[in-house]
Amino acid sequence: MTKNNLTTFFEEFLHNKSLFVNRSALLSSYTPESIPHRDKEMNNIASILAPALKQEKPSNLFIYGNTGTGKTLVVKHVVKNMGEISKNKKIPLKVIYVNCKLKRVADTEYRLMSQLASCFGKAIPSTGLPTDEVYKSFYSAAEKEQGIILLVLDEVDQLIKKVGDNVLYNLTRINEELKGAQISILGISNDTTLTENMDIRVKSSLSEEDVFFALYNAVEMKSILQERASKAFHENTIEQGVIEKCAAYAAREHGDARKAIELLRVAGELAERSKSEKVSFEHIDEAEEKLEREKIFDIIKTQPKQFQAVLYSIITLKNKNPIVYTGEIYDLYKKICFKIGLRPLTQRRVSDIIGEFELIGIINTKTISKGRYGRTREITMSIPSSTNPLTKKILEEELSIA
DNA sequence: AGTCCACAGGAAGGGCAGGCGA
DNA sequence: TCGCCTGCCCTTCCTGTGGACT
The missing domain is CATH 1.10.8.60 (Helicase, Ruva Protein; domain 3)
Incomplete structure (x- = not known):
């Protein structure tokens, strides 16, 4: 674009009537004043949490339902409201919101606890400390608080699938150690079957109350x-x-x-x-x-190189066959590593990486037996195949494959 | 009925980056 | 600074297994 063209472009841009009055109303960060068709759930959650305003610890709450059914929105709405009231009436109430899905932020026990501690203004190094030290750090910070702490753990299913329910067990028992503040846990899960495989003690203490969000x-x-x-x-x-x-x-x-x-x-x-x-x-x-x-x-962009190489082999194979197996992926992956000068990881590790891709939701796997020809995992893509060429291209750029 | 494939996935431990106390 | 600690990523070694094949 020449300078003149550019000027014309901007002038036209200004001249054109926008279709939008308020584009932000469609952004994911937008909090609507009301949430339609969720009155029942909202009232339910509000009544469960309300005791916090009277300085009584609300029951732990487990909220589950499919993605995009308004769980997070409703919880944030209720909690925000409570926050405002408590502020006006000077009721000690603190809300901590953590998304457990964030990779390398809150996806392990250590990282989650360090994230929680940092919400109280305690900086925890990314590694080096024993986990129970991080717990203590969190305890001591929580101890200094007064009143009720609402701990919202969004996408808690991701965390549990990855590191087990031990974290939750510890968290649900935290109040026994605390003298000052009391903590209520609100777990939000996209996986509606999450509690089925949980330790019975965790299950009963996390879902003292539960609320389901239907589609x-x-x-x-x-x-x-x-x-x-x-x-x-x-x-x-x-x-x-x-x-x-x-x-x-x-x-x-x-x-x-x-x-x-x-x-x-x-x-x-x-x-x-x-x-x-x-x-x-x-x-x-x-x-x-x-x-x-x-x-x-x-x-793709946020994955480490090794992960990208694995994904690249999956997609490349996928273009040839509808179903691919772990062994084929690993063979191709090794070739790719050789080509781009990456030290290949072991099959054991690649197997785990494939598992992580399933957790993110890019692929689906199913363990099958081919009898005489061994047991393996059948891998299918859970993203539409129409995006494959582009995904492949992006990966080629990321991995600098000519 | 027994074999055996090609992995799955558990356990243990090494190397690394980083923290802590002396 | 040093020795020792930790969590995390990864390897090594291992046992387990569903079902086609003999």
Whole structure:
């Protein structure tokens, strides 16, 4: 673009009427004033947590339901509200929110505890300390607090799958050690079957109360989208049926409202960029593709080289056969390592890496036996195959494979 | 009925980065 | 600074196993 072109571009940009009134209403960081179709759950959670305002320790609470059913939103909403009241009335109440999925932040016992301690302003080194030392650090910080501490552990299923339920056991017993403050634990899980495999003691103490979030049905989803859209867009900027399409897309993705809202936002942005006057069906399709790409892109970029190499071999093999096995992956992985000058890890480790990919949700595995030809894991992709070429390309760039 | 494949996945321990007390 | 501690990532070694094949 020459300087003149650029000026014209910006002038046109300013001149163009935006489709959005308030784009932020469609961002994931946006907290709506009300959460439609979740009154029952919200009231339920509020009544369970309410004793905290009277300085009585609320029951530990286990909240479960599929992704995008509003769990986090509702909890944050309730907790925020309580925070404001406690502040106004000077009731000692502290809320700690931790997302356990964050890789290398809160995905091990040590890291979670160090994260918790840091919420009290205690800096814990990334390694070097014994874990019980980190626990003590957290205890002593919590001890200095007064009143009730609400500890929200989001995506707690990820943590438990990775390191077991020992952490929760320790956390649920923390109050026995504390004299000052009392801690209530709110576990939020996307895995609806999580408690089934948990230690019975942990299970009973974590879910003294539990709240289930059901999927949104098509009608509810539509009304959620409509409400957000009316806040975000100017009137008559959305073509007839577009909202329904978003809702249908979300229903396909297991009733995930967050995704549907994001889809609408990206579609709007694309429409605006292409100078359309309305958000149309094509924009939704385009947005769907874009979102899928970005999601995968983000995951890949943050993986270590070794993980990328493993994923690259999976995808390469996937392009040839619909089903791939651990052995094939490892063979190709070794070749790739040789090609790019990476020291190959052992098969044992690669097997674990494959397991981690399953945990992230990129692949699905199933242990099968091929009889005379041994036992192995059958690996299928859980991301759409249409994104494979692009994923492969990104990996090639990341790994500098010519 | 027994064999044997090709892994899964548990246990133990090494190396590394980093913390702590002397 | 040094010796010893830790968590994490990884390797080594190992036992376990479903079912096709003999």
